[in-house]
Amino acid sequence: MISLLKRLFLIIFINFIDQNFALLFSKIFIIIPLTFLAFSFYVYKSDKNISSLEAFSFGFFVDLISDSYFGLNTIIFCLTTYLINQNANSFKLFSYLQICLFFGLSASAYVGFSQLIVNLYDFSYTTLLLSLFANIIFCFVVALVASYYPQRLSIKL
C-alpha cells in the first residue's frame, strides 16, 4: 500500500515537472514526456513483470492528472509495458546505447501518437524529429548519470 502511494506521489510529482518543462520546451519544438519515460524506467527496472492492470491503472491516472483524453496514456502505457515485459531478458544483452535508443524512440512514438490525438490539425514533423533527438540525448544523459552515480539512481520503488 505504501509502495503504491509512493509510486502515485512520484507520478504526480514527475507529471508536475513534466507539465512545467513542457511549457519551456514547447517554444523550441521539443517534447520530452517525462511521465512516460519515468513509467518506462519503472517497468524496465522492475524485477517482475508489470501486470496489464497496473499499466492500465497508471495510464488512466496519468490521463486524469494531466487532463488529457482518457485512454491516451492508457494505451501507450499498456503497449510499452507489454514490449518491455516481452524484451526484458533481451535488454540484458543490449548495450546502454541500444537501450537509450529504444527508450528515445518509444518516447518519440509517444509524442507522435499523442500529437496525432490531441493536435492533429497542427501536427508538426519538426516537433516530432526534434523530440526524437532530444529524447535520445536525454536518455543518454540519464544513462551516463546513472553509470557514474549508480547508487544515487537506484531508487527502490
Next chain:
Amino acid sequence: MARAAPTPGQKLSFIFFIILGSLFLYIDITSNNFKSIKNGFKSFKISSFYVVKEISIEPLKSIVNLSKSKSKLVEENKDLREALEISYINNYLVSKENIFFKDKEIIKKAHNENNYKFEYDIAYLKSIDPNMYKCCDKHRMYIDIKQNSDNLYVESIVFNTEGLVGQIIDESRFYEVLLLTDISHSLPVKLNSSEFFCNAKGSGRSEYIICTYNHLVWTKEIEENQIFYTSGLGGIYPKDIEVGHVSSIEIIDPTQTNIEIKLLANPLNGDMFGVLKY
C-alpha cells in the same frame, strides 16, 4: 533474476486493456461522457490546493504581512510624530498666546506680509547625555540642522515646543548647543514690568537657572511663581520671551540674593528643535 516472458493469458489481458483504453479514448473524443469526472477531479485539485495553501502558506504569509504592516505603522507613526512636532514648533512661534508676540520687531514683519513663516530651521537631536544633564555642570547638546539656507548658525537660539533651550556655540559636524542650565551660560532676564533685570546663570541642575542680585540695588520685591522673560540685552535672545517662573528665593547674605528660576522648556522632551537666527 530473469523475467518470464508474458504468457498467452497475459498477452490477452494486455490486448483487452489496450482495446478498453482505445474504447475510452474513442468515447472521450466523440462525446462528453467523462466531462463530469474530469471536472470533479479539477474541482478536487483546486479545492485541495487551496486547503493546503490555507494550512501551510497562509499562516506564514499572514505573519510576514503582520510584521510588514507593523513596521509600516511604526514608520507612519514616526512621520506623523515628526509632522506634529514641527507644527508645535511652528505654533510656538505664531501662537498669539505666546510671549514671542510681544516682540513687535519679529511679529510685525510676519503680520504685514500676512505670512507666519518665520525664518527658522528645523534641527534634529543628535546626542544629549541625560546623566550629565541631570547631575553635572556641563550641559551640552548636539543637533543636526536640516538646512534650508547657507546660514551661519553660531549664536542662533534653539527652542523646542515648550520654549527656549539654549544657543549654538560651535559648528563642526554637528552643532553644539550650550543649554541654559550650563554653568557657563548667562541669560539676561527681566520681569514683565521691566522693573527688575538680572543675569541668570546656569545652575548645573536640570531645568533651573539662578539669578543672583543685590537687593540693595534692586529694591523690587520678587515673589515666588513670578514669570521671568528674556530682556534682549545680550543680543543673542530676542526680548520678552517667557523663560520660566520663580521657584525659590534664597538670601545668601545682606548683599546677595539668589532667585531660582524653573525653566519652561526641557531639552529632553522631544527630539526636534527650531533654530532661529535673531
